[in-house]
Amino acid sequence: MNEIKNSSLYQRILQIIKNGIRSRMLMSSIILLSVFLVFLYLILFKKNYFINTQKIDIQKNMIPLELILNTKNINGFLVNKETLVTYDYIIYNFWATWCPPCIEETPSLLRFVQKNSNRFFLFAISQDSSLKDIEVFLKSFPKYKNKNIEILWDDNRNLAMNFKVNKLPETFVYQIKKNKLIKISGSFNWDEANLINKFETSSSQLDQK
DSSP: OHHHHHSHHHHHHHHHHHHHHHHHHHHHHHHHHHHHHHHHHHHHHOGGGSOOTTEEEEEOOOOOHHHHHTSOBTTSOOOOHHHHTTOSEEEEEEEOTTOHHHHHHHHHHHHHHHHTTTTEEEEEEEOOSOHHHHHHHHTTOGGGOSTTEEEEEOTTOHHHHHTTOOSSSEEEEEETTTTEEEEEESOOOTTOTTHHHHHHHHHHHHHTO
16 A cells, blocks of 8 residues: 555646646636626726616706707607796606616606696606607506606607716706706605605705705
8 A cells, every 4th residue: 555655656646636626726716806806896996887776866967958948749849948947846757668667667756746746847758769669658657648747759869968878767856946956866766755855955955065
């Protein structure tokens, strides 16, 4: 037995096994380190990679209202500017019929707008490539037919580019009198309690900056 252990062939085989174990351990370490570095990179430099479904940002930007007013609704009519000034808020909701999160938030959004029809005006801005898809979709949501709702078809993505929309759904709540803008990224629960107070508080906090 000692002769076998002392043989050059045995020592060579043993060395190959040890090297193989070291190589596998090294490879595992490299893989774990690579995964960690990628994760760290995403956190530090690509924060938008992770979509927060109920993220609210407060901004101090002007809404391109003239651009909206120059965009015809799906029936081919322009929006009357005098109509908008009677409201406290304008909601710009970017959505598409092929977007599951958009469909998810639609019922609560329509309930909210209908419940607060004297204060909120909704621009539902579709990113679909086909008007027919929009018309079929609207048959499932008859509440879109309301005096304080306009459905716009942004077929050339002009509005989305001006609003710097990078995901769907994305919503902008504009407080007219204070000229304040609140951006909501992702599907949002519009049935949330005290939502108007939340918007007003957010705007007030922005005024203090």
